Amino acid sequence: MPEIIVDGRRLRCDEGETILDVCGRNKIKVPTLCYHEAVESWGGCRLCMVEISHPKWPGWKDWVTACLYPVRDGLVVGTGTPRVRRLRATVLDLLLARCPNSDVIRSLAAEYGIEETSYQPREDGDNCILCGLCVRVCAEVIGANAIGTAGRGTSKEISEPLKEPPADCIGCAACAYVCPTNVIMVLQSRTQRIIWDRSFDMVVCKQCGKSHITVAQRDWLVKRNDLPADYYDLCDECKRKVVANTQKNLASMKYPGEDDLFDIDYI
Amino acid sequence: MRLETVKDLEKRRKQAIKNKESVPNTILVCGGTGCLASGSAAVADEFSKQLKKHGIDTKVQLQVKRTGCHGFCERGPIVTFVPSGILYQKVKPAHVEEIVEKTVKNGEIVKKLVYRDPSTKQYVEQYSEIPFYKHQTRIALRNTGQMDPTSIDDYLARGGFKGLAKALDMKPEAVLDEIEKSGLRGRGGGGFPTARKWRSAINAPGEKKYVICNGDGGAPGALMDRSIMEGDPFDVLEGMIIGAWAIGSDEGYIYVRQEYPLAVVHLRKAIETLREVGLLGRNILGSGLNFDITIARGGGAFVCGESSALMMSVAGKVGEPRAKYIHSTERGLYDLPTVLNNVETWVNVPVIIENGGERFAQCGTEKSKGTKVFALIGRVNNTGLVEVPMGVTLRDLIFNIGGGIQRNREFKAVQTGGPSGGCIPKELLDLPVDFDRLTEQGSMMGSGGMIVMDERTCMVDVARYFLNFLMEESCGKCVPCREGLRQLKGLYDRIVEGYGTMEDLKKIEWLAEDVRIASLCALGKSAPNPVLSTIRFFRDEYEEHINLKRCRAGVCKALTKLVIKDNCIACGKCIKVCATDAITGEKKKVHVLDQGKCIVCGSCVEICPVDAVQVEPASKAVEVPS
Numbered sequence: 075m076p077e078i079i080v081d082g083r084r085l086r087c088d089e090g091e092t093i094l095d096v097c098g099r100n101k102i103k104v105p106t107l108c109y110h111e112a113v114e115s116w117g118g119c120r121l122c123m124v125e126i127s128h129p130k131w132p133g134w135k136d137w138v139t140a141c142l143y144p145v146r147d148g149l150v151v152g153t154g155t156p157r158v159r160r161l162r163a164t165v166l167d168l169l170l171a172r173c174p175n176s177d178v179i180r181s182l183a184a185e186y187g188i189e190e191t192s193y194q195p196r197e198d199g200d201n202c203i204l205c206g207l208c209v210r211v212c213a214e215v216i217g218a219n220a221i222g223t224a225g226r227g228t229s230k231e232i233s234e235p236l237k238e239p240p241a242d243c244i245g246c247a248a249c250a251y252v253c254p255t256n257v258i259m260v261l262q263s264r265t266q267r268i269i270w271d272r273s274f275d276m277v278v279c280k281q282c283g284k285s286h287i288t289v290a291q292r293d294w295l296v297k298r299n300d301l302p303a304d305y306y307d308l309c310d311e312c313k314r315k316v317v318a319n320t321q322k323n324l325a326s327m328k329y330p331g332e333d334d335l336f337d338i339d340y341i
Numbered sequence: 342m343r344l345e346t347v348k349d350l351e352k353r354r355k356q357a358i359k360n361k362e363s364v365p366n367t368i369l370v371c372g373g374t375g376c377l378a379s380g381s382a383a384v385a386d387e388f389s390k391q392l393k394k395h396g397i398d399t400k401v402q403l404q405v406k407r408t409g410c411h412g413f414c415e416r417g418p419i420v421t422f423v424p425s426g427i428l429y430q431k432v433k434p435a436h437v438e439e440i441v442e443k444t445v446k447n448g449e450i451v452k453k454l455v456y457r458d459p460s461t462k463q464y465v466e467q468y469s470e471i472p473f474y475k476h477q478t479r480i481a482l483r484n485t486g487q488m489d490p491t492s493i494d495d496y497l498a499r500g501g502f503k504g505l506a507k508a509l510d511m512k513p514e515a516v517l518d519e520i521e522k523s524g525l526r527g528r529g530g531g532g533f534p535t536a537r538k539w540r541s542a543i544n545a546p547g548e549k550k551y552v553i554c555n556g557d558g559g560a561p562g563a564l565m566d567r568s569i570m571e572g573d574p575f576d577v578l579e580g581m582i583i584g585a586w587a588i589g590s591d592e593g594y595i596y597v598r599q600e601y602p603l604a605v606v607h608l609r610k611a612i613e614t615l616r617e618v619g620l621l622g623r624n625i626l627g628s629g630l631n632f633d634i635t636i637a638r639g640g641g642a643f644v645c646g647e648s649s650a651l652m653m654s655v656a657g658k659v660g661e662p663r664a665k666y667i668h669s670t671e672r673g674l675y676d677l678p679t680v681l682n683n684v685e686t687w688v689n690v691p692v693i694i695e696n697g698g699e700r701f702a703q704c705g706t707e708k709s710k711g712t713k714v715f716a717l718i719g720r721v722n723n724t725g726l727v728e729v730p731m732g733v734t735l736r737d738l739i740f741n742i743g744g745g746i747q748r749n750r751e752f753k754a755v756q757t758g759g760p761s762g763g764c765i766p767k768e769l770l771d772l773p774v775d776f777d778r779l780t781e782q783g784s785m786m787g788s789g790g791m792i793v794m795d796e797r798t799c800m801v802d803v804a805r806y807f808l809n810f811l812m813e814e815s816c817g818k819c820v821p822c823r824e825g826l827r828q829l830k831g832l833y834d835r836i837v838e839g840y841g842t843m844e845d846l847k848k849i850e851w852l853a854e855d856v857r858i859a860s861l862c863a864l865g866k867s868a869p870n871p872v873l874s875t876i877r878f879f880r881d882e883y884e885e886h887i888n889l890k891r892c893r894a895g896v897c898k899a900l901t902k903l904v905i906k907d908n909c910i911a912c913g914k915c916i917k918v919c920a921t922d923a924i925t926g927e928k929k930k931v932h933v934l935d936q937g938k939c940i941v942c943g944s945c946v947e948i949c950p951v952d953a954v955q956v957e958p959a960s961k962a963v964e965v966p967s
Contacts, residue, residue, distance in 0.1 A: 117664045118818050120859045137858050142664045157858075164855040168824035192848065193828040204817060223659065223817075226642065228827045230817030 076147035081154065093140035093151055094122055104140050104153055105162065105182060107169075107254050108205035113214045115141040119169075119205050121182075123161050125152040137161060159186060167191050169203055176201040178255045201255040204230060208249030208258060218242050218294070221249065221270065234270055245274030245288035279309035286310065343619040346627045347506045350497075353618075357494035366403040368445075371419040371486060373410025373568060374603060375725075380433065381407075381418035387437040395441055403445065406495075409572015410564075411486035412726035413473055416456065421468050421486075428468040429454035459722055459744060473723045476742045478704065480712045481528075481565075481688045482728045485572030490607050493614050496575040502620065504691030508583045509628040511694075516587040517543070520690070522698030524710035529555055529646075529683035530758065530787040531863070532709070532776035538680060542588050542670040545678035552585045552593040552632075553655070553674065553681040556608075557639055557646035559598065560759030561810070563790035565714040565726055566684035570597065570604035573688065574611035578634060580687030582625065583694055585632040588680055593634040596651050598641045608636055643760075643814035646788075647862050648673075648681045650816065661816045662862035683788070685714055705731035709775035713786065719755075719793035720747045729774075736770040739793055750795040754878070758787025760807045760814075761867035763874030764800065783874040785867065797946075799896035800879040801886050805833040807871040815864065822865030825856040829872065837897040841887040850876060895956025898941040902959040905934050909953040915945035 076087055080102055087096045092115065097104045107119040122140040127150045137157065152158060166183040171193040173179050179201075183189075206223065209232060213219050220243035224233035234240040245267050250258035261268040264285050265276050276285030277292050286309035287295075296303060308316065344350045370376075370385040388405045397403055411419045416430035420440070427444065429436075432454060443449040455464045456471050465471045488495035496502070508516050521536035542550060554577060558566035570577060581593050597604050612634055615621040623631045637655045644650045645660040652674045654660040673679025689711060693701045702710045709731040715738065718724045722744035729738060735755055739745070746752050754764040757774075763784030765772065772778055776786050794803065812826040832849050835841045853869035860866045876883060885891045892900040905915075905924070909931040916924045916932065923939040926932030934945075934954075945954045 116818075117861055118820070120820050120861070123859060138666065139664060139861075143666050161855055161859045164825075164852065165820050165859060168820055168828060171828065172824055193852075194831045203820070204823070206818075225817070226644075227813055227815035227817045227823060230823065 076145055076149075078145050078147070078149040078151060080151045087145045089145075091145050093124060093126075093138075093143050093145060093149075096145060097140060097151075097153065102153060105185075106141060107182075107203060108207060109141045110207055110211065110252050112252070113207065113210045115139075116206060116210065117142045119203065120165050121162055123158055123165075125155045125158050126150065127152075162186055163188060167193060171195045173199050173201045173203060173255065175199065176203075176255045179203065200257060202232060202257045203255055204232065205254060206232070207252045207254065208232060211248045211252045216244070216246055216248055217298070218244055218246075220244070239271040243270050243272055244290040244294045245269055245272065246291045277306055279312055280307045281312040281315075282309060284309055284311075343617070344626065345619065347510070350502060350506055350626060353494070354497040354502075357498040360494065361498045364399075364401060364404050365424075366445075367423040368403065368405045369408045369421045369423060369486065370405060371409075371411045371417060372407035372490075373414065373417075373486070373571060374564070375410060375414030376417035376419055377603075379417045379431075383434045384418050384420065384432050384437060387434040388441070391437050391441045392445070395446065397441075397445065406489045408488060409485035409490045410568040410726065412482065412568070412728075413471075413723070414726070415724040419486075426468045427466055428456060428471065430456050472744060473725065473727070473742055476737065477728050478712050478730050479728045480692055480701075480704075481569060481685050481714050482573075482726065483692070484576055485568055488573075490572050490574055491610050491614075493575060493611075493618065496573075500695070501575055502579055502691075504694040505579050505582055505620070506626065508586055508694045509626055509630065513543075513587045513589065516583065516694065519694055519698040520587070523689075523693040523701040524698075524705075524708075525686065525689055525693060525701070526709060526776060527682060528685035528689070528713065528788070529648075530785060532786060535682060535686060538670055538682070539584065539588050541668060542678045542680045545671040547671075547678040549592070549677050550588055550590040551674045551677060551679040552581050552588065552590045553652070553679060554581055554593070554595040554687050555646065555648065555651055555681055555683040556595055556597040556601075556604065557651060558601070558684070558788065559641070559643040559646045559814075560788050560790050562718045562792060563716045563759050563788045565716055565789055567601050567604055568726055569684050569688055569714075570595075570601065571607055574604075574607045575615070576688045576691060577608070577684055578611055578615060578621070580682075580690035581634060582620065582630075582632055583690050584680060584682070584687070586628070586630050588678075590680070591631050591633070593632065594637045594655050594674070595634060596637045596639055596645070596655055598639040598645075600641050605636065605638060612636065642816070643811075644816045644862070644864050647864055649862065651681070652679065659816075661818045662864070664861060685789075706773060706775045708777055713774070713789055715774075715789045715791045717743050717791050717793070719791075720750065720795040720798070721745070721793040722747055731775045732773040734771050734773055735765065738774065738791065739770070743793065746793065746795050750797065752793070753796050753798055754794045754800065754803075756784075756792040756794065756803065756807075756871070757790065758785040758867075758870070759790040760810045761785070761864065761870050762787045762790065763870040764794070764803065764878060765874070766878040783870060783877060785870065797894050797896070799892050799894035800875045800882045801833070801836060801892070802894075802896045804871045804875040805830065805837060808833060808868070811864065811868040815868075819859075819861035819865060821856045821859040822861065822868065825852055825860075826865075826868055828852060829856070829869075836883070836886050837892075838899045839886075839890045839897075843884075843887055846876070846883055846887060889958070891958035895941075895943065895946070900959055901941050902936055902957050903934060903939055903941060903943075903946065904955055904957055905932050906953045906955050907931055908951055910951055912950065914948045914950065915954060918944040918948050920944065 085096050104122045106122045108116050117139040123137050124140045127135045163186040167188050169179050170183045170191040174195040220240040247260050250260045267274045274288035277287050278285050287306055292306045371381050385407050418432050420429045420432045443451050455466050457464050525535040526532040556566055556570050621633050639645050642660050645654045647662045650660045650662040669679050705711050712728050712730050714728045717727050727742050752767050754766050756764045779786050808830050812830050815822045817823040832845045853872045857869045895901045911929050921938045921940055923935045924932050
């Protein structure tokens with residue numbers, strides 16, 4: 075089993091893990107923006123950069139993204155060396171110039187001593203840092219592929235296909251949920267949700283009357299996972315209650331006598 | 342006819358050589374992209390017409406062949422004669438009749454079409470005697486310009502597929518040893534040892550392995566890969582088949598950008614031919630190797646020349662790179678072991694196998710073996726493709742082969758390695774060109790672009806130009822490259838507009854260093870090269886721009902004004918080229934330039950025969966906007 079040394083601590087790890095996995099498990103703080111455990115690591119925001127070296131190659135040093143770098147035995151990792159702090163500060167400085175109004179970026183930057191960006195701020199800037207989490211979660215987790223990126227480089231943006239309300243969107247709002255800077259707007263009422271310029275009818279729980287999933291998402295999930303049509307009639311909470319009640323009733327029941335063992339009604 | 346065995350191949354080769362020898366004379370008309378653009382197709386057509394008119398039988402006496410690029414694009418269209426070795430330059434269809442009457446019929450020389458050395462003023466008739474060719478060693482370019490790129494028989498007659506036949510007779514491990522002995526390193530820019538790359542793909546687990554040829558060649562001005570694909574497609578394919586044999590692959594891709602239509606056509610034809618004769622497909626030459634190649638066309642994004650982005654693009658995804666902490670030899674195309682080499686690397690493979698790795702290793706320097714093709718462009722007399730042994734000095738390249746600087750101006754710097762290479766100043770002209778020496782100086786080999794700059798080039802502007810290119814070509818995936826290059830460009834804009842401060846210069850250096858380290862792929866990591874190398878070698882120019890608000894080359898418009906001096910001969914040329922009618926004047930009177938109308942485009946400076954139009958610093962208001 076490989077062992078790595080992070081900030082002087084010798085840590086056990088499994089083959090195939092990344093540095094970030096190991097740090098996370100051992101409560102070593104490495105900041106991230108484009109990382110989410112639900113999707114594949116991407117290495118776009120460069121915030122999780124750490125310094126690595128290896129006793130086998132004296133003098134060799136590199137700076138890599140912890141979210142992607144696979145551990146290998148003997149690796150020495152520094153998560154807070156001066157160069158690492160400088161690189162993160164530059165990344166945050168650049169992001170603050172891109173999104174001067176984002177509280178998330180502002181408070182992260184403040185941790186690295188940056189109150190105001192030293193670069194030219196983008197005047198019409200929204201809070202999107204182009205981490206691509208929304209696109210990736212839509213593709214990898216949901217499988218809807220409703221949104222994507224358009225353009226490249228400085229003109230790159232997160233976009234619906236052809237900038238029209240995305241036809242494949244099921245309104246699940248997973249994109250908004252994972253967005254680190256809360257850019258994706260979701261308007262929600264009891265019966266309707268508006269996201270990506272589309273409005274979706276909600277499924278209302280038959281028991282409590284609260285809305286919990288869009289009709290389009292229900293249809294998508296029922297079809298994809300081959301579920302019974304009434305699977306989403308109750309919201310998660312009410313479903314849990316039902317299950318709990320059943321369990322309670324079962325527990326309070328008398329232990330079946332020998333005669334009853336073959337009575338199918340018990341099971 | 343299908344070639345089942347090596348014997349069949351040799352039989353066909355014999356026949357091809359016989360056919361070739363039965364026609365004693367050949368006229369080779371360059372059909373490379375450069376010459377096509379200057380009208381070589383019409384020249385070739387005219388040759389066929391004129392030969393017919395003069396009753397010369399093209400089947401027995403003389404053949405006209407359209408070849409790949411000769412490299413000397415500056416002087417195109419190029420026409421050469423085999424076997425006499427005469428080279429005519431800048432041939433127009435109107436010259437053809439004279440050529441046929443004089444040279445073809447009577448063996449006389451048409452003097453006005455012969456190359457004249459600009460330094461010695463001597464006429465040089467022979468192809469091999471022209472300084473541009475004389476100092477070259479052609480291995481990768483051995484066939485381009487010498488044969489019809491669509492004819493397999495031409496290729497066979499020139500010794501094609503000898504390497505493949507030999508390789509298939511060897512064990513894959515022995516092929517690998519031969520490559521290792523040759524010391525071949527990747528010609529795409531990184532200079533990674535080819536044998537090591539192949540070996541790690543062999544050792545990587547995976548039920549299927551891929552071979553890819555990177556023919557993206559996206560660097561502006563660097564046209565060697567394109568030229569080889571257009572002029573010698575069989576060679577590229579032969580190299581790939583040998584590679585497939587060595588690593589045990591059964592599927593290959595050639596990634597060519599769509600903007601290279603001729604390369605796509607020639608490669609497609611070559612692949613079809615090879616499938617017909619059985620050199621691609623099942624059981625190649627009876628060896629048991631099954632291998633086929635598909636062309637993948639790219640949309641022309643610079644970043645898709647980066648191997649991981651290229652593989653994404655081949656797989657039909659957005660061409661964005663991924664981190665290469667796990668090498669593509671282990672997890673490449675479709676997450677399977679993949680060997681990717683560029684065009685120039687692949688064409689070196691057949692030669693190495695045919696002649697042995699040791700012979701190849703005799704050429705070059707200790708750690709960089711063989712030759713390298715450079716695209717020599719910019720303010721140099723002879724522009725074009727040149728192939729020289731590694732270790733040749735920059736001075737040799739620029740002054741012997743390139744024929745020195747245009748209009749005898751002062752050499753200032755040479756930018757090597759494409760847009761993300763660095764600029765090397767004149768103090769380092771004796772630097773031997775190889776992978777490691779260039780990297781030491783903050784530049785790189787890259788794909789072999791070589792842009793020569795003279796005193797009329799502003800180094801701040803050069804850095805800004807390349808920065809702009811890279812900013813536009815950045816894929817936008819990672820923050821340092823996408824946001825960092827944009828901010829760097831903004832800081833440069835301030836300097837060239839005269840608002841720059843020393844604080845800005847410090848910021849540029851700081852940010853460039855961080856972009857270099859923190860970027861995800863080679864594009865971002867090398868993008869600061871032009872910035873850092875120009876600051877390193879030409880810091881005084883930056884300081885002049887900032888402190889004196891002066892651009893000594895007269896390029897940065899905001900800091901420059903043009904004036905007409907008294908040595909004006911009143912020829913009126915500048916009046917004609919001026920786009921804004923800023924110059925007025927009449928015969929025998931010194932012309933006058935209206936500063937209010939002048940947009941400092943520099944056309945008058947370029948055209949003035951007596952250098953009377955001079956560049957002077959403009960007084961610029963030294964105020965810094967907040």
